[in-house]
Amino acid sequence: MIDWISSLGSWAERVALKMNSDSVTYALLEEKVKQCQTHLLDLLKNSQDARTLVQKPRPLVLLQMENSLTGIVYYLACLRARWPVIVVSPQMHDDGVEQLKASFLPNLVLTDTHELSFHPHRHVLDDKLALILLTSGSTGGGKGVALSYTNIQENTRSICQYLPIQKDDITLASMPFSYSYGLSVLHTHLAQGACVAVTSHTIVEKGFWELVEQLPVNSLAGVPHWYDMLIRLRFTRRSLPALRYFTQAGGRLSEYTVNALAEFADKNNSQFFRMYGQTEATARIAWLHPDRVRKPDAIGQAIPGGTLYLEDEEQNRISEPGKVGELCYIGPNCMLGYVESVGEMASFDVSGILRTGDLAYFDDDGDFRIAGRKKRIIKLLGERINLDELERLFASKGFEVKCCGDDSHLFIFCLQDRREQVHALAREWVNAPPKFYHVNVVAKWPLLANGKIDYQQLTLLANNAVTGN
Numbered sequence: 001m002i003d004w005i006s007s008l009g010s011w012a013e014r015v016a017l018k019m020n021s022d023s024v025t026y027a028l029l030e031e032k033v034k035q036c037q038t039h040l041l042d043l044l045k046n047s048q049d050a051r052t053l054v055q056k057p058r059p060l061v062l063l064q065m066e067n068s069l070t071g072i073v074y075y076l077a078c079l080r081a082r083w084p085v086i087v088v089s090p091q092m093h094d095d096g097v098e099q100l101k102a103s104f105l106p107n108l109v110l111t112d113t114h115e116l117s118f119h120p121h122r123h124v125l126d127d128k129l130a131l132i133l134l135t136s137g138s139t140g141g142g143k144g145v146a147l148s149y150t151n152i153q154e155n156t157r158s159i160c161q162y163l164p165i166q167k168d169d170i171t172l173a174s175m176p177f178s179y180s181y182g183l184s185v186l187h188t189h190l191a192q193g194a195c196v197a198v199t200s201h202t203i204v205e206k207g208f209w210e211l212v213e214q215l216p217v218n219s220l221a222g223v224p225h226w227y228d229m230l231i232r233l234r235f236t237r238r239s240l241p242a243l244r245y246f247t248q249a250g251g252r253l254s255e256y257t258v259n260a261l262a263e264f265a266d267k268n269n270s271q272f273f274r275m276y277g278q279t280e281a282t283a284r285i286a287w288l289h290p291d292r293v294r295k296p297d298a299i300g301q302a303i304p305g306g307t308l309y310l311e312d313e314e315q316n317r318i319s320e321p322g323k324v325g326e327l328c329y330i331g332p333n334c335m336l337g338y339v340e341s342v343g344e345m346a347s348f349d350v351s352g353i354l355r356t357g358d359l360a361y362f363d364d365d366g367d368f369r370i371a372g373r374k375k376r377i378i379k380l381l382g383e384r385i386n387l388d389e390l391e392r393l394f395a396s397k398g399f400e401v402k403c404c405g406d407d408s409h410l411f412i413f414c415l416q417d418r419r420e421q422v423h424a425l426a427r428e429w430v431n432a433p434p435k436f437y438h439v440n441v442v443a444k445w446p447l448l449a450n451g452k453i454d455y456q457q458l459t460l461l462a463n464n465a466v467t468g469n
Contacts, residue, residue: 001080001082001149002079002130002149002152002153002156003153004153004156004187004190004191005076005079005080005190006080008026008029008030008033008076008190009026009027009030009031010026011026011027011167011193012025012026012027013025013026013027014026014167014193014195015195016028016029016190016195016196017029017069017072017195017196017197017198018170018195018196018197018198018215019068019069019198020198020199020200024069026193029072029073029076032069032073033073033076033077033080034077036073036074036076036077037077037080037081040061040077040081040083040108040110040115041081043108043115043117044059044107044108044117058082058083058084058123058125059083059106059107059108059123060083060084060085060086060104060105060106060107060108060123060125060342060345061074061078061083061084061085061086061106061107061108061109061110062085062086062088062097062100062101062104062106062108062109062110062118063075063078063085063086063087063088063110063111064088064089064090064092064097064109064110064111064112064178065087065088065089065090065176065177065178066090066111066112066177067173067176067177067182067198068112068198069198070112071090071112071177072177072186074110075087075177079130079131079149079152082130082149084125084129084130084131084132084345085130085131085132086100086104086106086131086132086134086144087131087132087133087177087178087183088100088134088178089176089178089179089431090111090112090176090178091431093428093429095393096429101118101119103340103341103342104132104144104341104342105118105119105121105123105342106118106119107119107120107121107123123342123345124345124346125345125346126146126336126345126346126347126348128148128149128150128336128348129146129147129148129336129345129348130147130148130149130151130152131146131147131151131152132144132145132146132147132339133145133147133178133180133183133279135279135338135384135386135389143338143339143340144338144339144340145279145280145335145338146335146336146337146338146339146345146348147282147335147336148335148336150332151282151332151333151334151335151336152187152282154282154305154331154332154333155184155187155281155282155283155284155303155332155333156184156187156188156191157191157305158284158303158304158305158306158331158333159184159187159188159283159284159303160188160191160192161303161304162273162287162303162304163188163219163245163247163273164244164245164271165188165189165192165194165219166192166194166218167192167193167194168194168218169189169192169194169195169218169219169244170194170195170196170197170215170216170217170218170219171185171189171194171195171196171197171217171218171219171220171221172197172199172211172212172215172217172220173185173186173196173197173198173199174203174220174221174222174226175221175222175223175226175382179382179383180277180278180279180282180283181221181223181249181250181277181283181382182221183283184277184282184283184284185221187283197211197215197217199211203226203229203230203233204229204233212240212243213240215242216240216242216243217240217242217243218242218243218244218245219243219244219245219246219247220243220246220247221246221247221248221249222246222247222248222250222382223248223249223250223251223379223381223382224248224250224251224252224253224254224257224382224407225381225382225436226381226382227248227253227257227261228254228257231257231260231261235264236260236261236263236264236267239268240268240270241268241269243268243270244270244271245270245271245272245273245290246261246265246270246271246272246273247272247273247274247275248261248272248273248274248275249274249275249276249277249284249382250379250382250383251379251382251407252296252297252370252407253274253296254296255296258274258293258294258295258296259294261293262293262294265290265293271290272290272293273287273288273290273293274287274288274293274298274299274300275287275288275299275300276299276300276368276370278354278356279335279384280334280335280354280356281306281329281331281333281334281335281354282333282335283333284303284333285299285302285303285306285308285329285331285354285356286299286300286301286302286303286306286308286368287299287300287301287303288300288301288367292365292367295363295367295369297369297370297371298363298367298368298369299360299367299368299369299370300367300368301366301367301368302329302331303331303333305331305332305333306329306330306331306332306333307329307330307331308327308328308329308368309328309330310323310324310325310326310327310328310360310361310362310368311325311326311328311355312325312326318361321361321362321363321364322361322362322363323361324359324360324361324371325359325360325361326355326356326357326358326359326360326374327355327356327358327359327360327368327370328353328354328355328356329353329354329356330352330353330354331352331354332352334350334351334352334353334354335354336348336350337349337350357373357374357375357377358370358372358373358374359371359372359373359374376388376404376455378405378406378407378410379407380405380407380408380409380410380430380432380436380437381431381432381436383431383432385410385430387403387404387405390403390412390429390430391403393429394422394425397425399414399418399421399422399425400414400415400418401413401414401422402414402445402453402455402458404455404458404459404462405437405459405462408436409436409437409438409462410430410432410436410437410438411437411438411440411458411459411462412426412437412438412439412440413439413440413441413442413458413461413462414439414440414441414442415441415442415443415444415445416441416442416443418441419439419441422439423439426439438462438465440461440462440465442458442461446458446461
């Protein structure tokens with residue numbers, strides 16, 4: 001059991017959640033979680049389709065988790081009851097949801113507006129299995145990252161050791177809880193008896209800033225694009241005396257943004273924490289001390305309880321500063337493994353080692369610095385997109401598509417006469433504003449000598465299209 005979930009009620013009348021004008025105390029949250037457990041169990045028992053589950057202690061749940069009281073209560077109830085839960089974005093397209101249902105055969109499907117008993121099978125599930133998050137965000141497909149109760153417990157504990165979260169703090173939930181970074185913000189604040197404020201306001205609305213100033217908010221968390229928007233909205237010119245610290249993860253910040261936020265932190269008497277993580281490590285892997293925050297490409301050092309190191313191409317450890325290798329991590333927050341179907345959840349062979357797929361080096365201070373990526377994965381607005389999986393998703397609809405890009409833009413290529421159909425699917429599948437992705441048309445695919453797609457040439461074509469060259 002995760003200790004802070006089992007003891008929510010110990011914080012009694014402290015406020016756990018602020019939902020617009022409503023406040024939910026820890027005592028009330030505890031009661032709602034208990035009631036939800038009973039309700040969901042009754043739902044299974046009373047369902048005609050789930051009669052075989054009456055005696056089953058661990059059904060599998062698929063939760064499209066909103067940033068809402070209902071979504072939070074569903075999630076906590078599943079963890080507390082030890083029901084493994086697959087958490088996905090509520091914006092996931094219907095094709096992706098149906099694909100998940102076919103692969104994982106969940107016994108319950110939950111959204112804020114629907115509770116469905118979906119599949120009556122008795123699944124064999126590893127006792128350690130607590131949570132599954134997807135590697136491909138809102139596009140569906142991809143692999144599921146299987147996380148244990150220990151993973152959640154230990155990563156939460158570790159983050160609380162270096163972030164100055166206090167029980168009187170109020171943070172604003174600026175990211176979806178279906179995203180590992182957003183979920184970690186919920187975990188850490190509930191673990192410390194602090195308050196998470198949830199709002200439907202966006203940062204371009206007056207109501208958002210009224211909340212920040214009136215609550216007042218003590219911490220903020222966001223991804224690079226979010227902070228870029230804050231700077232354009234003159235965030236760094238504001239005086240926010242209650243804001244003690246703010247955090248960033250989900251990709252690389254530009255040097256300009258790093259310096260602007262560092263200057264704001266100094267002026268506002270705040271601390272700026274930059275972090276690095278992967279879903280495969282539950283949430284966090286590394287953090288950069290606020291005193292060193294001006295290093296634009298640095299991720300710092302391993303979180304408490306973890307170890308970072310580099311490997312060369314022969315998997316030998318690198319001990320020299322400045323030499324690039326694959327970034328590897330060891331820690332109790334490393335995932336159980338990947339899963340693509342319910343049949344892979346019966347047991348896990350855990351190595352405890354995560355090879356991140358990122359290339360990095362460490363400097364003379366011992367801080368690790370990212371040099372690039374080995375795999376074809378980008379983080380668009382903080383959400384990870386596996387380009388190979390996105391191509392396969394298009395292929396499942398009969399479209400030959402190739403994808404490339406970086407953390408600032410996604411480029412989708414198709415052959416002539418297919419642009420409109422491909423663009424329509426991209427609007428449905430890519431959870432980002434249209435200006436962050438572009439559908440390009442080519443007469444034929446550029447190929448390497450070995451007959452494989454020349455992605456470097458596609459990237460060049462895309463960049464030329466953007467710059468007008």
